[in-house]
Amino acid sequence: MRLFECGSLVPGCEWHTRANDDAEIVRRVVEHMRTAHGETIIRENMIDNIKARITDEKNANAA
Numbered sequence: 001m002r003l004f005e006c007g008s009l010v011p012g013c014e015w016h017t018r019a020n021d022d023a024e025i026v027r028r029v030v031e032h033m034r035t036a037h038g039e040t041i042i043r044e045n046m047i048d049n050i051k052a053r054i055t056d057e058k059n060a061n062a063a
């Protein structure tokens with residue numbers, strides 16, 4: 001599972017999302033940026049910034 005925390009890009013934002021693939025994460029984050037942060041123009045470097053901050057979520061139960 002992949003995880004994106006908005007706080008890594010927008011300090012103080014508690015929003016986060018999980019999905020199985022990066023494309024789905026990016027789609028949701030772009031929508032969040034538009035609705036929550038008023039980013040009506042999503043630049044290509046914004047997409048890169050999002051992708052750079054997607055992490056693999058550690059499964060706490062696996063150990």
Ligand SMILES: [Zn+2]
Nearest residue numbers: 006010013015
């Ligand atoms: Zn946010």
